[in-house]
Amino acid sequence: MRGLERLRSLLRVAGSFIHSRWWLRFSDRRSLEAWQMRQLQRFLRETAPKAPRMRAFREQPLAHWPEMDKALLMSEFSACNSQGIELQPALDVALQAEQSRDFSPQLGELTVGLSSGTSGHRGVFLVGREERERWAGTLLARTLPTRLLGHLLPWRPPLRIAFFLRANSRLYTTLSSRRIDFAFHDLLLGLDAALGELERQQPHILVAPATVLRGLAEAHLAGRLRIAPEHLVSVAEVLEEEDAQRIEQAFGRRPAQIYQASEGFLGYSCERGNLHLNETHLLIEPEWLDEQRLRFQPLITDFSRTTQIIVRYRLNDILQLAPEPCPCGRAERTLTAIEGRADEVLWLPALDGSGLRPLYPDLLRRAIATAATQLEQWRICQDGMDWHLQLQAGEQVATEAALREALATFFQQQQVQPATLHVSAWLPDAPGAKRRRLLLKRQPEGTPCTY
Numbered sequence: 001m002r003g004l005e006r007l008r009s010l011l012r013v014a015g016s017f018i019h020s021r022w023w024l025r026f027s028d029r030r031s032l033e034a035w036q037m038r039q040l041q042r043f044l045r046e047t048a049p050k051a052p053r054m055r056a057f058r059e060q061p062l063a064h065w066p067e068m069d070k071a072l073l074m075s076e077f078s079a080c081n082s083q084g085i086e087l088q089p090a091l092d093v094a095l096q097a098e099q100s101r102d103f104s105p106q107l108g109e110l111t112v113g114l115s116s117g118t119s120g121h122r123g124v125f126l127v128g129r130e131e132r133e134r135w136a137g138t139l140l141a142r143t144l145p146t147r148l149l150g151h152l153l154p155w156r157p158p159l160r161i162a163f164f165l166r167a168n169s170r171l172y173t174t175l176s177s178r179r180i181d182f183a184f185h186d187l188l189l190g191l192d193a194a195l196g197e198l199e200r201q202q203p204h205i206l207v208a209p210a211t212v213l214r215g216l217a218e219a220h221l222a223g224r225l226r227i228a229p230e231h232l233v234s235v236a237e238v239l240e241e242e243d244a245q246r247i248e249q250a251f252g253r254r255p256a257q258i259y260q261a262s263e264g265f266l267g268y269s270c271e272r273g274n275l276h277l278n279e280t281h282l283l284i285e286p287e288w289l290d291e292q293r294l295r296f297q298p299l300i301t302d303f304s305r306t307t308q309i310i311v312r313y314r315l316n317d318i319l320q321l322a323p324e325p326c327p328c329g330r331a332e333r334t335l336t337a338i339e340g341r342a343d344e345v346l347w348l349p350a351l352d353g354s355g356l357r358p359l360y361p362d363l364l365r366r367a368i369a370t371a372a373t374q375l376e377q378w379r380i381c382q383d384g385m386d387w388h389l390q391l392q393a394g395e396q397v398a399t400e401a402a403l404r405e406a407l408a409t410f411f412q413q414q415q416v417q418p419a420t421l422h423v424s425a426w427l428p429d430a431p432g433a434k435r436r437r438l439l440l441k442r443q444p445e446g447t448p449c450t451y
């Protein structure tokens with residue numbers, strides 16, 4: 001029976017791989033939208049109403065369904081999944097895994113994921129077995145470069161993938177098989193602990209947060225790590241241009257990106273290196289933040305999920321749409337960047353007295369990166385009109401002066417009252433912590449304009 005189960009599972013992963021890779025590829029926006037509508041109608045009629053909270057909306061168009069976010073999902077946990085699972089037992093499994101670093105226990109057949117919750121809101125997400133297998137197939141289909149496809153053939157040596165994450169999950173080990181040699185590296189153990197194991201494995205594919213890829217690139221350039229990955233994938237953090245360049249310098253390849261969160265598989269880089277939204281599996285409603293309609297916060301409806309019901313769920317991320325379609329011809333929307341989280345937007349009073357004005361992460365990062373090339377690390381925490389700036393730089397005094405000047409110019413360009421800057425030395429993050437350059441602790445007094 002186990003053998004049969006394994007075969008079924010393998011067939012589901014393979015089926016979803018083939019379906020996503022060759023069948024679900026839309027070059028025409030209208031056919032993509034028609035596909036989405038068919039999936040959505042079925043989902044809203046048959047799947048979503050299995051969650052008690054959604055039942056009352058069964059016959060209604062999507063626009064009438066209420067929005068949700070992580071706080072709501074946590075407070076009405078059992079009403080937002082189709083299996084009637086209560087929050088506490090799910091949380092117990094997740095926290096137990098987190099503490100023991102053994103990520104195999106499940107809740108029956110369900111995998112429990114814990115979202116990192118950098119802003120203090122942890123989220124728990126449930127994934128059923130079949131969903132997990134379909135997800136694994138889709139993820140591979142969307143991210144595996146054609147030149148590595150041959151490794152999935154039975155007579156070739158298996159594809160070797162090294163994964164660096166804060167926490168492992170059944171989600172990822174689902175990929176492990178005779179065709180895929182999958183090694184998980186625990187970020188909490190630090191990078192040096194992994195170097196030996198990496199050299200032994202010699203991964204074809206290296207998947208890690210941007211800062212970790214950068215760390216491995218530095219180790220490689222310093223001669224402390226000898227590997228030659230053929231594909232690099234950045235996950236879980238904003239990939240900054242300087243990091244991308246350094247990684248390319250070390251390994252001779254530009255890192256691709258997977259935009260994956262506990263909330264779902266949201267996006268991936270295509271072979272042209274551009275990031276596409278995974279609109280074949282999700283409906284993404286943009287909530288525009290600017291007049292040019294380039295920046296938005298996404299509301300996602302994931303019609304590929306059956307356990308955790310995600311309908312019009314507000315992600316805390318700010319995305320930037322590319323003004324031009326991607327030359328690869330995919331109809332899925334193209335992003336210029338995942339800018340950061342909504343709480344990475346800092347706010348200052350507009351000079352014209354119209355209230356608080358948002359300062360977007362991407363603009364601030366760029367202003368700082370171009371001002372000070374000697375900068376190794378930096379972070380800004382806003383507390384009202386005070387900005388606490390931590391930095392680490394080769395030429396500390398000169399860099400500080402350059403930064404003060406750059407920020408003064410930035411405030412002027414943005415037409416806002418300048419914040420008071422307090423500069424101090426860099427305090428390193430705990431190992432495994434997500435990099436956060438910008439942090440809004442408290443807004444200045446006043447009414448925010450719209451984002």
Ligand SMILES: [Zn+2]
Binds near residue numbers: 271272273274330
């Ligand atoms: Zn593309």
